[in-house]
Amino acid sequence: MPDFSIEQLQQRLGYLFAAPELPRQALTHKSFSNEQPDKDEPHNERLEFLGDAVLELAVSERIYRRYPDIPEGGLTRIRAEVVCEKGLDKIARRLNLGAGLRLGKGEEKCGGRKKASLLSDALEALIGAVFLEGGYPAACAVVAKVFAEDLDHSANIRYGTDYKTALQESLQARYGQLPEYQLVKVDGPDHGRIFTIQVCFGERVLGCGEGSSKKQAEQNAASQAMLHSFVVGLEED
Secondary structure, three states: OOOOOHHHHHHHHOOOOOOOHHHHHHOEOHHHHHOOOOOOOOOOHHHHHHHHHHHHHHHHHHHHHHOOOOOHHHHHHHHHHHOOHHHHHHHHHHOOHHHHOEOOHHHHHOOHHHOHHHHHHHHHHHHHHHHHHHHHHHHHHHHHHHHHHHHHHHHHHHHOOOHHHHHHHHHHHHHOOOOEEEEEEEEOOHHHOEEEEEEEEOOEEEEEEEEOOHHHHHHHHHHHHHHHHHHHOHHHO
């Protein structure tokens, strides 16, 4: 087996297992268990089943609380981008899980340590193992430590500056209608124009923004709308 230690894995996870058999099972592929007929070597499929559900809930709660201005559709896309085989494979490689996989001889020869499907399953199984021993708070703590970078990156790429998309998706989801942007005024000389734009929904002005371009002013107006107007909600008017 390549250089690997449970101790290093636990440091990367930020969780110390009391029962060493749990992380061992999480890293055990069924091909290994099938080659040990005389030994009790449970594989990771049941833990992976559990971890899949726990991971989806823990990630959903984290991004829901961390990004209150991102609409439901955006949160779904952020979660799907990270909690998928490709996203999980990336994190599993960062944790060096491939080196710790327990594989059968055939799977070993086929390059199982580098297979995205096996690595993502093992990561979910580890989350299941943490949940089984430490409960949901422990699983959330591991998710916060291990998944935070990827979740934040996805959120920032999608919504770090694109408040127009966030506002549009939120209004579309809530009311089935889109906002309108209106140019209020243009100040300054030709080489230094300042545009003022307001974003409206029906007869209500949701926000107003300035910028050196119409696009920037629209983004600033949408940002104001997302950060302020929806705190109280349109329903109160």
